[in-house]
Amino acid sequence: MRHLLSAADLDVAETTAILDLAEEMALVQGRPVKKLPALRGRTVVNLFFEDSTRTRSSFELAGKWLSADVINISAKGSSVSKGESLRDTVLTVASMGVDALVIRHMASGAPLQAARWFAELGLGVQVLNAGDGTHEHPTQALLDAFTLRRHFRAQGSGGDLAGRRVAVVGDITHSRVARSNVALLTTLGAQVVLVAPPTLLPSGVGSWPVEVRTDLDEVLGEVDAVMMLRVQRERMSGGYFPTPREYTVGYGLTRSRLGLLRPGTPICHPGPMNRGLEISADAADSAGSLILDQVAAGVAVRMSVLFQLLGGADETTGASR
Amino acid sequence: MTDSPSTLEWRADVRDVLVVGADLAGAGPGDLLIRDGLFADPADARPDAHRVDARGLVALPGLVDLHTHLREPGREDAETVATGTVAAARGGFTAVLAMANTSPVTDTAEAAEHLLALALGGSVAAAQVVPVGAVSKGLAGEELAELGLMARSAARTRVFSDDGRCVADARLMRRALEYVRAFDGVVAQHAQDPRLAGPDACCHEGEVSGRLGLPGWPAVAEAGIVARDVGLAELTRSRLHVCHVSTAETVDVLRWAKQRGVAVTAEVTPHHLLLTVDELLGYDPTYKVNPPLRRAEDVAALREALADGTIDVVATDHAPHARHDKEHAFVDAASGMVGLETALGVVVETMVRPGALGWREVATRMSSGPAHIARLAEQGRPLVVGEPANLVLVDPERRTTVDRDASASLSRNNPWHGRDLPDPVVATWWRGRATYGR
Numbered sequence: 001m002r003h004l005l006s007a008a009d010l011d012v013a014e015t016t017a018i019l020d021l022a023e024e025m026a027l028v029q030g031r032p033v034k035k036l037p038a039l040r041g042r043t044v045v046n047l048f049f050e051d052s053t054r055t056r057s058s059f060e061l062a063g064k065w066l067s068a069d070v071i072n073i074s075a076k077g078s079s080v081s082k083g084e085s086l087r088d089t090v091l092t093v094a095s096m097g098v099d100a101l102v103i104r105h106m107a108s109g110a111p112l113q114a115a116r117w118f119a120e121l122g123l124g125v126q127v128l129n130a131g132d133g134t135h136e137h138p139t140q141a142l143l144d145a146f147t148l149r150r151h152f153r154a155q156g157s158g159g160d161l162a163g164r165r166v167a168v169v170g171d172i173t174h175s176r177v178a179r180s181n182v183a184l185l186t187t188l189g190a191q192v193v194l195v196a197p198p199t200l201l202p203s204g205v206g207s208w209p210v211e212v213r214t215d216l217d218e219v220l221g222e223v224d225a226v227m228m229l230r231v232q233r234e235r236m237s238g239g240y241f242p243t244p245r246e247y248t249v250g251y252g253l254t255r256s257r258l259g260l261l262r263p264g265t266p267i268c269h270p271g272p273m274n275r276g277l278e279i280s281a282d283a284a285d286s287a288g289s290l291i292l293d294q295v296a297a298g299v300a301v302r303m304s305v306l307f308q309l310l311g312g313a314d315e316t317t318g319a320s321r
Numbered sequence: 322m323t324d325s326p327s328t329l330e331w332r333a334d335v336r337d338v339l340v341v342g343a344d345l346a347g348a349g350p351g352d353l354l355i356r357d358g359l360f361a362d363p364a365d366a367r368p369d370a371h372r373v374d375a376r377g378l379v380a381l382p383g384l385v386d387l388h389t390h391l392r393e394p395g396r397e398d399a400e401t402v403a404t405g406t407v408a409a410a411r412g413g414f415t416a417v418l419a420m421a422n423t424s425p426v427t428d429t430a431e432a433a434e435h436l437l438a439l440a441l442g443g444s445v446a447a448a449q450v451v452p453v454g455a456v457s458k459g460l461a462g463e464e465l466a467e468l469g470l471m472a473r474s475a476a477r478t479r480v481f482s483d484d485g486r487c488v489a490d491a492r493l494m495r496r497a498l499e500y501v502r503a504f505d506g507v508v509a510q511h512a513q514d515p516r517l518a519g520p521d522a523c524c525h526e527g528e529v530s531g532r533l534g535l536p537g538w539p540a541v542a543e544a545g546i547v548a549r550d551v552g553l554a555e556l557t558r559s560r561l562h563v564c565h566v567s568t569a570e571t572v573d574v575l576r577w578a579k580q581r582g583v584a585v586t587a588e589v590t591p592h593h594l595l596l597t598v599d600e601l602l603g604y605d606p607t608y609k610v611n612p613p614l615r616r617a618e619d620v621a622a623l624r625e626a627l628a629d630g631t632i633d634v635v636a637t638d639h640a641p642h643a644r645h646d647k648e649h650a651f652v653d654a655a656s657g658m659v660g661l662e663t664a665l666g667v668v669v670e671t672m673v674r675p676g677a678l679g680w681r682e683v684a685t686r687m688s689s690g691p692a693h694i695a696r697l698a699e700q701g702r703p704l705v706v707g708e709p710a711n712l713v714l715v716d717p718e719r720r721t722t723v724d725r726d727a728s729a730s731l732s733r734n735n736p737w738h739g740r741d742l743p744d745p746v747v748a749t750w751w752r753g754r755a756t757y758g759r
Contacts, residue, residue, distance in 0.1 A: 085645045085649055086650050086653070087645075087648035087649075088645070107649075107650030107651060107653055108604070108651065109604030109650060109651045110604075112603070113605075113651070116603070132534075133534050133535075133652070134534035134535075135533060135534035136534070174534075179532075202531030202532075203527050203531040203537055204528030204531035204532065205531060207528050208531075208532075
């Protein structure tokens, strides 16, 4: 596997391989001693241009539990404001001899550009997209799929996501989580239902392989899982909807809406939650909530991805694992 | 003695240049004699005249670019008057209008005259440099710049533009249009409603922007401003020019306005005649330009409008940028592409070869049309005795694979790099002086 830039780059076999390996990694996670020697001697740099607590620490734990050397670089603020180009920043880090660069950036496409610059210079650094602007967040989609798969398996209905209907609710326009989930869930054969006010639906969504709805109440009883998206604070005053109160009434997973779900319907949220806005405490803490399972899955999935990218396959000799 | 154009060099000792057998802008073969900066009667050519065999070539009046960013003063690392005008000459241009968004901004008579002096001093310029004046002080969109003083200055400014930014305030736009009427000026509008397409907008709003998660720049943000501005031009009985038209919607508005008799002209860039938003799929900032690349249906509408005259001229929007200003994330990178050297090639590819424009029309769209809009007396003139010898020789069949490093421009943000395109310019003379010859 080369880079992880977009969930759309993964086919069914690759996705399944990542998720299956993540199951094994999850076993390690449950042990008292959580350390595998798999990536000993390998170096992973988390290069975060944007604040993140859970994604960064999740990648950090994933790398450390695989015995990689992990360092975190916070490069907050745009490269323009610092006077250094993005190219210079990523090449500087890559030139230290790192094996993988986990990039979080507030601008869409930044990890893809980094991968292209590395290719132009013949650098073998693996690039992992840890969230780029409003484009993609592929490991989030992988951990969501992992969580749902486990949930359905535990429910006794099999772990296959094919044929499942999954509602993704909220600010689709600005959500990298939504874009990656649409790609990955579709690859896995699930049917995605996007639910949002029209102001928060991306342009061209009509050509996406999804169903688009604007009435949440109609949808809730028809789906096998619900993913609530975070409403970014800056959108609240951006004129996308009149008031937070009105948003909650229209698109929040309120206590009363819980009753519309079929029994046992799992509820996901990528976090951090705005409790009381897009999700009520009753929903977040309900029996169907998988929100903490998602966090746990994040580490296992990222261990799996790091292993797929760095484990075994030796870039210098071309020997396969 | 006879030289092929490909070996032609400028020689100070050659007084007469006799161009033999070129198709004179689509009017059929003829000869041209260049003497003392003017066209003279070929029958008067002296025996020692430098003969240029131009059979099979087309002669056009020197091209005029209404929309060039020379970056000097302020960003001499990206382009200078010297390098930009050499690039212009290589593209067949004998005049460029230098946009006002330099540092300092060309918003005073002194600034306009300074640019003029840069071009004249030491003969650095390889083409006529015509300063465009800012509409508003500092391009801030709030108060009128000293339009009249720029018009009265040695620069004789007639084109005013805040290009790079839209004159968004309707009242300011109205006043600018009214005011420049006194000296036959024209306001060249960068049509972009900043409320609909803000500073981050960098991708045509549609399927691609939604998929890539790039801030959208909807077509209506251009067409809406143009609709308003043609209304203001009608109200003020003044001249409006619309920069870099990029959408089919704007073409419809222009067609309607021209039918009403509004004094509006418009330009299209070469890149909007060929490239589409699909180029953005790899997030390569080389393809970041403002207005952004649009849909295939816009490209088709723009070509049709250029053919039928709804769009009057081709202008390059040559926008050189230092490499490091393009090496940011897509949304953060500088907007713009170089275009002077490839402009005619793209027009040949998109308009001439498909039969949408003949050479006479190319001369109108790229020479006499822009010269007339800018009220340049000595540019865009017919190829006849007594006129200034501004001339470009064109080989319609020649092609090349564009190499961004084989450029006179200081910048390399060239969207055509690696593409096979017509490479038609063989030689250029400005005021009788050979400014380019291959």
